[in-house]
Amino acid sequence: MRGFLIVGNKAVTKPFNLNDLAGSAGRMDIICRCIAQSLFISHGIRRDVEVYALLLGEPDPPKALKIVGSEVRYMAPDERNVGGIIRKALGLSVDEGWKRSSPGVYIARKSLRDLLDELSKDYSVVYLREDGLFVREVACKLKRPLFVLGDHMGLKEEDERTVMEYAKFVVSVSNLSLQADQCIVIVHYELDTCQSSRVS
Amino acid sequence: MRGFLIVGNKAVTKPFNLNDLAGSAGRMDIICRCIAQSLFISHGIRRDVEVYALLLGEPDPPKALKIVGSEVRYMAPDERNVGGIIRKALGLSVDEGWKRSSPGVYIARKSLRDLLDELSKDYSVVYLREDGLFVREVACKLKRPLFVLGDHMGLKEEDERTVMEYAKFVVSVSNLSLQADQCIVIVHYELDTCQSSRVS
Numbered sequence: 001m002r003g004f005l006i007v008g009n010k011a012v013t014k015p016f017n018l019n020d021l022a023g024s025a026g027r028m029d030i031i032c033r034c035i036a037q038s039l040f041i042s043h044g045i046r047r048d049v050e051v052y053a054l055l056l057g058e059p060d061p062p063k064a065l066k067i068v069g070s071e072v073r074y075m076a077p078d079e080r081n082v083g084g085i086i087r088k089a090l091g092l093s094v095d096e097g098w099k100r101s102s103p104g105v106y107i108a109r110k111s112l113r114d115l116l117d118e119l120s121k122d123y124s125v126v127y128l129r130e131d132g133l134f135v136r137e138v139a140c141k142l143k144r145p146l147f148v149l150g151d152h153m154g155l156k157e158e159d160e161r162t163v164m165e166y167a168k169f170v171v172s173v174s175n176l177s178l179q180a181d182q183c184i185v186i187v188h189y190e191l192d193t194c195q196s197s198r199v200s
Numbered sequence: 201m202r203g204f205l206i207v208g209n210k211a212v213t214k215p216f217n218l219n220d221l222a223g224s225a226g227r228m229d230i231i232c233r234c235i236a237q238s239l240f241i242s243h244g245i246r247r248d249v250e251v252y253a254l255l256l257g258e259p260d261p262p263k264a265l266k267i268v269g270s271e272v273r274y275m276a277p278d279e280r281n282v283g284g285i286i287r288k289a290l291g292l293s294v295d296e297g298w299k300r301s302s303p304g305v306y307i308a309r310k311s312l313r314d315l316l317d318e319l320s321k322d323y324s325v326v327y328l329r330e331d332g333l334f335v336r337e338v339a340c341k342l343k344r345p346l347f348v349l350g351d352h353m354g355l356k357e358e359d360e361r362t363v364m365e366y367a368k369f370v371v372s373v374s375n376l377s378l379q380a381d382q383c384i385v386i387v388h389y390e391l392d393t394c395q396s397s398r399v400s
Contacts, residue, residue: 019218019219019280021278022278029277037382041376041377041378041379042376042378043377077229078222078229079278079280080221080222080229080279080280081222136393173389174389174393174396175396176392177241177243178241179240182388185386186385186386189373189385189389192375192376193374
């Protein structure tokens, strides 16, 4: 299993306009791309992946989404399609337990700490940050990793401290500052390469 | 310099509906993602990149787009924004010479062979195909590479033969079949890693 947890600092917590993902929806385009890059390969979905998105924007934060690769149906990799699935989930009333919105898609009222408490039981938390260990040097050692990463704003200091309480590794994917979805592609690539016969 | 050439087998050649990039625009969402992943890092654009997109869909193929990283202004990485820039270019009448549509964005009437004739003078053509040499083993040897890749349909046999006339390398990024934009992220990552001090 591989998990990804993306923090959307401004991603709105009510249904939004699909024509303005990058604007009034609080950079929901980033969340859409991160979900798509976590799940999709060409003509298929990675069944061994779970993606979590923590939405911290107005008017009703925090809300958390869970998307389970092995259960997902009817999802396409374009931003608008993923956005529509998120919007539908945001139409539900939420409480602390996961509520199913569409196949493989769940929503709940959870904070960052709630999520990490829950996920650190099953996953080894890995914080993706630019000053971490180079992913290539650690990828093959990671067992059931959950990669935590921020959107274009990164993580707030307070949230970073919370993540560091749970993190087993701090890992970097590049000397350049990359977009969150690009980091996800690279993490998958390094883990795939570990699993293939190409690198011993 | 790094170049990317994406072939959109069904990508339409007239202005299209931004609300239906993945449908009636002929999987223009893929072209948008490829352009964005070629150009963007976090909070910036790669100035040393050129992206070419060959649009082969109805009603007026072929048309080619050129986006020059060092000249681009006013572009955001979300699909809708890139789609708007493509749509504007498709509103121009085209001939064989590049015509400027917006800063750093050009359009012309060019076939795959026209493009490769022009670009192989400046670039070393690299065909991305699943049975190629593993990118990690060749990335550091590539000088001024132009990576050619297909959309969700790959390349038609005839187009593949044309590319192979020009290709200096055939390179693969994964044992898995990945999406075109994911291949671009991985190519950048391997080239960036070559240029960094992390790998000698």
